[in-house]
Amino acid sequence: xxEFAALYWRLDSTTSTTDKLEAxxxxxxxxxxxxxxxxxxxLSGGRQSRGVSTALLRAWASEAAGIPLWLLEECYAxxxxxxxxxxxxxxxxxAVSAADGCGLAAWIRETIEPLREADDDRKKxxxxxxxxxxxxxxxxxxxxxxxxxxxVGVSRTLVAKALAEVAGIDAAVMTHRLMGGVExxxxxxxxxxxxxxxxxxxxxxxxxxxxxxxxxxxxxxxVTEWQAEWxxxxxxxxxVRRGGGCSVWTRGEELANESFPxxxxxxxxxxxGSVLDGELLAVRAGALLGFAALSRxxxxxxxxxxxxxxIPCVFVAYDLLEASGQDLRGLPLAxxxxxxxxxxxxTFPTADATLQLSPRLDADAWGDLAAARATARxxxxxxxxLKRRASVYxxxxxxxxxxxxxxxxxxxxAVLLYAQAGHGRRAGLHSDYTLGVWHEGRLVTIAKAYSGLxxxxxxxxxxxxxxxTLERHGPVRICSPTLVFQLAFEGxxxxxxxxxxxxxxxxxxxxxxxxxxxxxxxxxxxxxxxIDAAAPSGAAS
Amino acid sequence: MADLLELTPEGLYxxxxxxxxxxxxxxxxxxxxxxxADHARPGCDRYLCAARGKLVLRERIGGAAPIDTLRFGxxxxxxxxxxxxxxxxxxxxxxxxxxxxxxxxxVVTGDYKxxxxxxxxxxxxxxxxxxxxxxxxxLPIYRWAEPETVANAINAxxxxxxAAGRTSVVLAYALGKAQRIAALVDPSIGPIVAHGAxxxxxxxxxxxxxxxxxxxxxxxxxxxVGDGRALVIAPPSxxxxxxxxxxxxxxxxxxxxxxxxxxxxxxxxCERGFVLSDHADFPGLLTAIEAxxxxxxxxxxxxxxxxxxxxxxxxxxxAPLATRFTGEPPPDDGGPAEESGEETDPxxxxxxxx
Numbered sequence: 001x002x003e004f005a006a007l008y009w010r011l012d013s014t015t016s017t018t019d020k021l022e023a024x025x026x027x028x029x030x031x032x033x034x035x036x037x038x039x040x041x042x043l044s045g046g047r048q049s050r051g052v053s054t055a056l057l058r059a060w061a062s063e064a065a066g067i068p069l070w071l072l073e074e075c076y077a078x079x080x081x082x083x084x085x086x087x088x089x090x091x092x093x094x095a096v097s098a099a100d101g102c103g104l105a106a107w108i109r110e111t112i113e114p115l116r117e118a119d120d121d122r123k124k125x126x127x128x129x130x131x132x133x134x135x136x137x138x139x140x141x142x143x144x145x146x147x148x149x150x151x152v153g154v155s156r157t158l159v160a161k162a163l164a165e166v167a168g169i170d171a172a173v174m175t176h177r178l179m180g181g182v183e184x185x186x187x188x189x190x191x192x193x194x195x196x197x198x199x200x201x202x203x204x205x206x207x208x209x210x211x212x213x214x215x216x217x218x219x220x221x222x223v224t225e226w227q228a229e230w231x232x233x234x235x236x237x238x239x240v241r242r243g244g245g246c247s248v249w250t251r252g253e254e255l256a257n258e259s260f261p262x263x264x265x266x267x268x269x270x271x272x273g274s275v276l277d278g279e280l281l282a283v284r285a286g287a288l289l290g291f292a293a294l295s296r297x298x299x300x301x302x303x304x305x306x307x308x309x310x311i312p313c314v315f316v317a318y319d320l321l322e323a324s325g326q327d328l329r330g331l332p333l334a335x336x337x338x339x340x341x342x343x344x345x346x347t348f349p350t351a352d353a354t355l356q357l358s359p360r361l362d363a364d365a366w367g368d369l370a371a372a373r374a375t376a377r378x379x380x381x382x383x384x385x386l387k388r389r390a391s392v393y394x395x396x397x398x399x400x401x402x403x404x405x406x407x408x409x410x411x412x413x414a415v416l417l418y419a420q421a422g423h424g425r426r427a428g429l430h431s432d433y434t435l436g437v438w439h440e441g442r443l444v445t446i447a448k449a450y451s452g453l454x455x456x457x458x459x460x461x462x463x464x465x466x467x468x469t470l471e472r473h474g475p476v477r478i479c480s481p482t483l484v485f486q487l488a489f490e491g492x493x494x495x496x497x498x499x500x501x502x503x504x505x506x507x508x509x510x511x512x513x514x515x516x517x518x519x520x521x522x523x524x525x526x527x528x529x530x531i532d533a534a535a536p537s538g539a540a541s
Numbered sequence: 542m543a544d545l546l547e548l549t550p551e552g553l554y555x556x557x558x559x560x561x562x563x564x565x566x567x568x569x570x571x572x573x574x575x576x577x578a579d580h581a582r583p584g585c586d587r588y589l590c591a592a593r594g595k596l597v598l599r600e601r602i603g604g605a606a607p608i609d610t611l612r613f614g615x616x617x618x619x620x621x622x623x624x625x626x627x628x629x630x631x632x633x634x635x636x637x638x639x640x641x642x643x644x645x646x647x648v649v650t651g652d653y654k655x656x657x658x659x660x661x662x663x664x665x666x667x668x669x670x671x672x673x674x675x676x677x678x679x680l681p682i683y684r685w686a687e688p689e690t691v692a693n694a695i696n697a698x699x700x701x702x703x704a705a706g707r708t709s710v711v712l713a714y715a716l717g718k719a720q721r722i723a724a725l726v727d728p729s730i731g732p733i734v735a736h737g738a739x740x741x742x743x744x745x746x747x748x749x750x751x752x753x754x755x756x757x758x759x760x761x762x763x764x765x766v767g768d769g770r771a772l773v774i775a776p777p778s779x780x781x782x783x784x785x786x787x788x789x790x791x792x793x794x795x796x797x798x799x800x801x802x803x804x805x806x807x808x809x810x811c812e813r814g815f816v817l818s819d820h821a822d823f824p825g826l827l828t829a830i831e832a833x834x835x836x837x838x839x840x841x842x843x844x845x846x847x848x849x850x851x852x853x854x855x856x857x858x859x860a861p862l863a864t865r866f867t868g869e870p871p872p873d874d875g876g877p878a879e880e881s882g883e884e885t886d887p888x889x890x891x892x893x894x895x
Contacts, residue, residue, distance in 0.1 A: 012803070013812050067681050068854065074847045075682045080804045088682035088801065427804025455808075 001107035003027065004039055005138040011152045020154055024162030033185035034105040040182050042150045043159050051115025052123050054082060054147055060124055064131070065089040077475040080427025083143030087136050112145060156254060167192040175203075204238040204249035205275060205321050205329065208394045210385060210402035217366050217405060220386065227333060227389050228361040228369050229318055231382040231404055233291045234279040235298055239263070239315065239355075241270040242325070248280075250298070258302045263315050266354035270343070273325035277393075278317035278358060284310075286349060288380035290505070316348045316358040318385075321393060329393035336393070369405075376407045377491060383407045409488035410504075410530055412522040413513055415443055416483040419465040420476045422450075430465040430477060431458050433509070435487060437500075439524035443481055444500045446527065447489070452509030461512070484516040485509045492530050502527050545622075545640050545647040546673065548862065553649065553673075557642050558622030560589075562649050565865045572624065574651025575635035576601040576716060579866050591626045593662060593749065594634015597716065600745045613662065629653035630664035631819050632717030633746055639667055648833060649673040652866075654818065655825040656688055659724040660717075660751050664829070672835035673862065677820040678798050679844030685798070685822045691815055692725040698794065698813060699730050699772050706769040708788035712777045712795040715739045717819050719774045720746050720753060722796060726772060728754035734767060735759070736775035736784075763787060780809065798822070830857075842866040 010023040024043075028036055062072040072089060079085040102110070111130045115123055134142055144150045157175065164174035177191050220226060237256065240247040246267040248256045257264050260280065270276070282289035282297065293311050297303060320340035321329055328336050341357065348356040361384070363369045369384060376383050383406035391401035414435035422431035432450050436443035453461065464483060471478040488510045495503035502524070513520075546553045552564035560570040567584040574580050576590075576598045583602040590598050592610040599608060611617060613636070616625040626636035631652040638649045648669035655664050695711065702709040713719040715738040723733055723743070733756045735743055740758045747753060756774075759766055766787045767773075773788060777795060785791055798818030799805045806814045821829060826848065830838055837858040840849045845861035852859035 015810070065681055068851070071681060071847060071851060074844070075680050078680060079682060079802050084803055085682065088684075092684075424804055425808045427802060427808075429808075 001102055001104055001134075001138065001142070003031065004035070004042075004104040005141040007039070008141045008144075008150070008152055009137055011154055017158065020158060021162050021165070024154065024159060025165045028163060028166050032103055032105075033188050035103040037182055037185060037188050038104045038108055040159065040178075040188070042145070043152070043154055044156050045149070045151060050146070050148055051112055051118075052127065052146060056120065056123065057086060057127065057143070057146070058082075060127060061086045061090055064091060064128070073474060077421050078428045080421060080423040083140050083147060086143050087139040090131060090136075090139065092136065107142075108145065111142070115146075155252075157252075163191055202240050202242060202245055202247040204240055204247070205277075205327075205393075207236065207238070207251050207277070208402065209397040210387075210404045211397060211399045213386065213403040213405045217369065217386065220403070223363055223366050223369065225389055227337065227387045228363060228372070229358050229385045229387070230361070230376070230379070231385045231406060232279040232281055232316065232358070233288065233380060233382050234281040234316075235291070235294055237278065237280050237315070238321070239267045239270070239276045239278070239317075241267055241272060241274050241276075244272065246270075256298065259297055260313060261303060262308065262354055263313060266315070270355070271324070273322065274320065274343075275322035276315075276317045276340070276355075277319035277321055278315055280313050280315055281348075282311045283314050283349070284312055286351065290380060292505070314348070314354055314356055316356050317343075317345060318358040319393065332390045332392065333387055334389040373405060373407060380491075382490070409490055409510075410492065411486055411488045411510065412437065412526060412530075413484050413516060413520065414446060414487045415481045415518045415521045416461075416465075416479060416485060417443055417445055417481060418476050418478050419461070426458065429458055430462045433461075433485070435485060435507075436481075437522050437524050437527060439500065443518075443521075444524060446498070446500045446502060446524070447487060447504050447507040449485070449487060449507045449509045452485075452488075453512060457512055481518040484513040484518060484521050486511050486513050492527055494531060500524055500527075502531065545642055545645060545671070546649070548864070553864065555622060555640060558619040558624065558640070560619055560622075560624075561585075562638050563651065563864075563866065570619075572626075572638055573598060574629065574638060574649065575632055577632070577652070577714075580651060589624075591628070591634045591636040594632075594636070596745050596749045597632070597634055597742070600741065601716070613665070627665040627667045628662035630655065630658060630661060633661045633720070633749060633751060635661065637665070637667055639669065645670050647671045647673065648835075650675055650829070652677070652820055653829065654821050655828060656685060658688070658721050658819070660720045660746060660753070666829065666832040669833050669835045671837045671839065672830060672833040673839045673841060674826060674830060675820065675866065676826060676840045676843035676845050676848040678818060678822055679826055679840070679848035681823045683798055683801055683818075683822045684824060685816065685818060688725060688817065691796075691817045692727075695722070695725070695772075695796075695815055696727045696730060698792075699726065702792050703731055703770050706790065708767055708769050708771055708773055708791040710773040710775055710779075710785065710788065710791050710793045711815070712780060712793065713739075713774055713797075713817075714819075715776045716742045718796060718817070719743070719776070720751065721819065722774055722817070723753050723756055724751075731770040731772060732757055732767065734771045734773045736773070736779060738776050739774050759787065765789065780811075 007023055007027040011020055014020060031039060058069060058072055062069045067089065075089060076082055076085045079088065111126060115126055118126060130142060131139060160175040160178055161171045164171040167174065182188050236251040238249045240249060246264050248260050248263055250256050280294060282294040289311060297307060297311050297313060317340060320336050323339055345355050345357040346353045347359050350356055361369065361372055373384050386403040386405055388401040414437050416433055417436045418434040419430035420432040422429055434445050434448050436445045461483065465477055465479050468479045468482055469477045470480050487507055489504040489507040491505040493503055494501060545557060546555055551561055551566040551568050553562040560572055561568045562572045563574055563580040564571050565582060569586045571585040572589045576594060581598055581601055583604055586606060588598065588606060588608045590608060590610060592612050595608055595610050611626045613626060613628050616623055623641040625639045627639055629635040629637045629651050631654055635651060637651060640647045646669045648667050650673060652675050653664055657663065699709045711722055713722050719739040720743060733754060735756050735758060737759065743753060743756050769789065779785055780793060794811055794813035794815055795809060796815040796817040798816060798820060800814030800816045838852050839860055839862040841862045841864045849859040849861045
């Protein structure tokens with residue numbers, strides 16, 4: 001436990017990838033196999049099932065600290081991290097950790113797993129016992145294990161790199177070996193086996209990324225040199241169909257097979273030795289559900305029946321990177337596209353087809369494409385993609401051949417009504433804002449926004465929030481309306497779940513309108529007019 | 542019976558004695574607890590402070606306005622009101638103001654700490670009917686380690702950096718914290734170098750009779766200072782500024798009570814922070830309040846709402862008092878960092894109002 005806590009703090013104290021890599025490699029070099037299995041699970045975001053509620057932990061910690069519960073909540077608002085708050089208020093234990101010599105796996109077995117079966121009295125005993133055995137910094141890490149998450153800003157890729165370094169093998173091979181999970185010490189030892197057979201066989205290609213178009217499309221030259229497609233509001237993936245198997249890889253190079261079983265099943269019908277680049281879309285009854293819905297699927301390791309039924313997904317292909325086992329990335333897009341079309345996938349939208357073809361938007365003039373782009377919001381897409389027909393499939397984000405031509409966001413001016421202290425870097429600063437617009441002489445809340453201001457502005461807004469607080473409800477402050485923000489969002493629709501009767505999509509603050517008074521802000525009527533102006537239809541066609 | 546102090550637009554005012562305590566506007570007669578900018582403002586006609594703090598106050602407010610002084614514990618009568626000053630242990634010359642009239646005693650603590658500090662007099666517990674206390678770190682998460690423990694940590698970090706050929710830069714308020722750190726660390730490790738704003742106060746401390754180890758100033762128009770062996774003490778405003786380039790490869794760590802909270806450390810982007818404060822921690826505040834035996838407690842700047850509520854629950858007549866004292870503002874609470882060079886006026890440095 002001590003070693004894992006030390007790793008946690010080493011990772012936490014640096015932003016340098018090299019330092020993190022070194023810390024991880026040091027840890028895995030020294031760790032026992034079963035401890036390493038636990039550490040891997042925790043580092044890759046795996047959660048320990050919760051054996052005790054945070055309500056009980058708060059109650060016991062405030063009791064041990066001799067402070068009322070409300071004061072602990074005040075502390076939480078300042079600290080922005082419950083695990084840390086609990087550790088900071090608890091009486092300081094013995095300076096030397098007694099967890100010494102007890103490995104992570106044993107520690108979890110002894111102090112966390114028994115909590116699940118225990119009654120509250122026994123839980124309290126176990127928790128107090130653990131507090132006695134841990135130093136303050138170790139308590140924070142233990143609280144994090146107890147309450148679920150232990151995220152410390154390391155990507156799976158970084159963990160894979162560190163393990164690859166320890167094993168002395170290629171990082172991509174290690175990434176592949178890590179796929180499917182490491183459940184036992186035996187799985188863990190297999191990561192370090194010298195044989196490399198079959199490894200890499202399901203590996204995707206590095207994704208080629210587009211840049212945002214920041215000049216008029218006409219500047220790109222003749223429209224005939226460009227292939228235009230819809231810019232989907234989905235998740236970029238590659239489908240790898242090789243050696244009798246299939247894999248769905250996200251852009252974060254994570255295997256998403258278990259989240260998208262229906263895609264995987266359909267991909268089995270593709271000819272062996274092919275790799276498709278495209279987008280996962282959430283579609284129900286012909287209507288695009290958008291990224292928010294899709295993220296509920298991505299967020300799950302394993303898709304449940306309910307989620308599969310609620311959020312059906314399709315894959316639309318827009319590039320072919322490999323066919324008959326041949327790497328096609330060096331061919332011009334026009335040729336890759338020709339070969340992609342020979343696979344015989346139906347063009348999106350087609351009912352009851354899981355794998356579909358993303359349509360080309362052929363045009364004779366930029367004006368035609370501009371007109372198509374103007375319909376993007378109605379179709380539930382983000383705009384257009386422009387890809388040079390002669391371009392090869394590159395690596396990473398190389399400017400010049402692939403452009404995102406997104407639609408302009410909708411915007412209104414809204415008034416700050418509530419503010420809440422943020423977490424992590426923003427702990428103690430009121431940085432989560434609830435904004436409102438006018439309706440019948442009153443301000444009604446329409447959106448929460450967490451981003452868009454600079455750090456200096458957040459500090460300034462925090463000060464104003466404190467100075468204009470009318471009421472406090474725990475960490476939330478109700479302010480007298482003085483600040484106006486320009487709010488951008490991707491769409492607006494009617495909603496019965498929101499008090500104002502409308503829901504905005506992906507709201508974010510564009511700028512602080514210091515030049516405007518609250519009375520200058522928009523009204524609910526203005527927002528509703530935006531819905532009527534862009535009545536949502538169904539899928540793009 | 543009228544209160545001995547009331548809140549006016551100028552600040553805390555004693556009507557019976559016709560004087561202000563730490564006023565934030567120009568007034569005829571100001572009693573100043575200590576020389577930090579949120580308590581001591583230039584422009585008053587006449588000042589009164591502790592004798593130990595006279596040079597420091599003069600350095601801060603400048604000008605020629607007369608500064609009267611009292612030794613700690615010495616009492617005078619101002620318009621029939623008995624006034625005495627008692628050490629607050631915050632910085633050199635920092636005082637609590639005891640005000641007595643018609644059998645009623647008020648004490649205004651100013652900023653204070655109970656921890657030991659080789660650069661100033663120790664805190665004195667003073668009894669009062671009404672105790673006006675600060676509450677900068679008035680939440681139970683704030684509990685300080687012994688200064689020696691922090692000093693050891695700074696020494697170890699300094700040695701570690703030295704071994705790697707890196708300069709160690711500690712960020713500390715130019716008045717008080719900087720001198721305290723200079724006095725706490727082990728000068729045998731290597732040279733101690735001070736930023737101009739810090740150096741100015743080092744001289745004033747020495748002139749006031751405080752013993753400090755040998756400290757080097759940064760030479761004017763220097764292009765490169767030291768060889769990675771030094772401990773540099775500089776005000777927080779130099780964070781992220783080009784001034785730091787003088788030292789080549791350097792590690793920067795703020796020393797502040799706020800460094801308790803990981804989120805604040807991370808926001809500052811510092812790999813390291815030392816929890817060292819010139820304010821009382823939560824147990825320290827409760828100790829001072831209890832020792833005052835006051836039945837009524839007014840809580841100023843900091844966690845005033847929650848500390849007042851806690852005291853109420855413990856049976857005291859307690860309330861927050863809305864002053865313009867800022868205590869030690871969180872390190873990133875001072876707006877954008879300014880360029881801070883040799884010529885910078887210490888009063889102009891950001892976040893200096895401790």
